Amino acid sequence: MDSEIAKVLRLETEPVALIFSDEKPEGAAQFKAGAPSCVMFMFASAARGNTAVFDRESYACPGGGIGLGFGNAYEKFPGGLPGFCRFLSTGNEKDPAGKAIGEGMKAAGAPAGFVEHFLHGERYKQTPDLANQFVKALPITEVPTQYVVMKPLSKVDPAQEEPVSVTFLVNADQLSALVIFANYDRPGLENVAIPYAAACQVMGILSYKEAQSENPRCLIGLTDISARKNLKSQGCADKLTFTVPFRRLRQMESGVEGSFLQGNTWAGVVE
Structure with missing residues (x-):
């Protein structure tokens, strides 16, 4: 065309x-x-x-x-949806389970940039709650x-x-x-x-x-x-x-x- x-x-x-x-x-x-x-x-x-x-x-x-x-793929993110919401905002380092996941990824040789954002956040949203509201607003x-x-x-x-x-x-x-x-x-x-x-x-x-x-x-x-x-x-x-x-x-x-x-x-x- x-x-x-x-x-x-x-x-x-x-x-x-x-x-x-x-x-x-x-x-x-x-x-x-x-x-x-x-x-x-x-x-x-x-x-x-x-x-x-x-x-x-x-x-x-x-x-x-x-x-x-292809559905809500954020549910498959390390740490599930809560892990993603922290990743998009303030990071997972202060959450014990999230920190353990991040340290495990680091030990397994995951890309350093991804581990950095997973632990410390992309900071595209100010809080995990705002990140969760963003996900809820998506027409999944x-x-x-x-x-x-x-x-x-x-x-x-x-x-x-x-x-x-x-x-x-x-x-x-x-x-x-x-x-x-x-x-x-x-x-x-x-x-x-x-x-x-x-x-x-x-x-x-x-x-x-x-x-x-x-x-x-x-x-x-x-x-x-x-x-x-x-x-x-x-x-x-x-x-x-x-x-x-x-x-x-x-x-x-x-x-x-x-x-x-x-x-x-x-x-x-x-x-």
């Missing part, structure tokens, strides 16, 4: 479609079961033209498992298929498969244009949202939720600095994501003709 939006934005990379599937795409990249990594590495690869696939054994980290829609989902697939939009045949959402990797100028364009054919001024969540959760479960709404919004993501740190080597240092539920994307694609995206102001920005 071609994207007129991608053309007028002059994207450097492919828009990435997220698809539910019971069939594993031939030749798709996949994390090894249980191997720690970041879902956004696969997103960056898909933006460069490759296909990636995930299942309930290969989602790289608990946040990625939740983000892709069990996708109805065995796999979740990421692939370039150009490789999607809408007659054969329908994405749940499509994510653009954009610079500041392109993001500005997309925010305007998402409000171009709708009333109001909040047709785009910037939720607080992991990068994969914004393009995953939060977009799934929007896809089910009557008037789905577009979502800005990759404000997750852990993901940004991971993707600095992937050419994404100056980029954010802009995720569009597929039904909304069809509407927006049909509105390019006659819009500001064909006007002099936008031409003056991208020239």
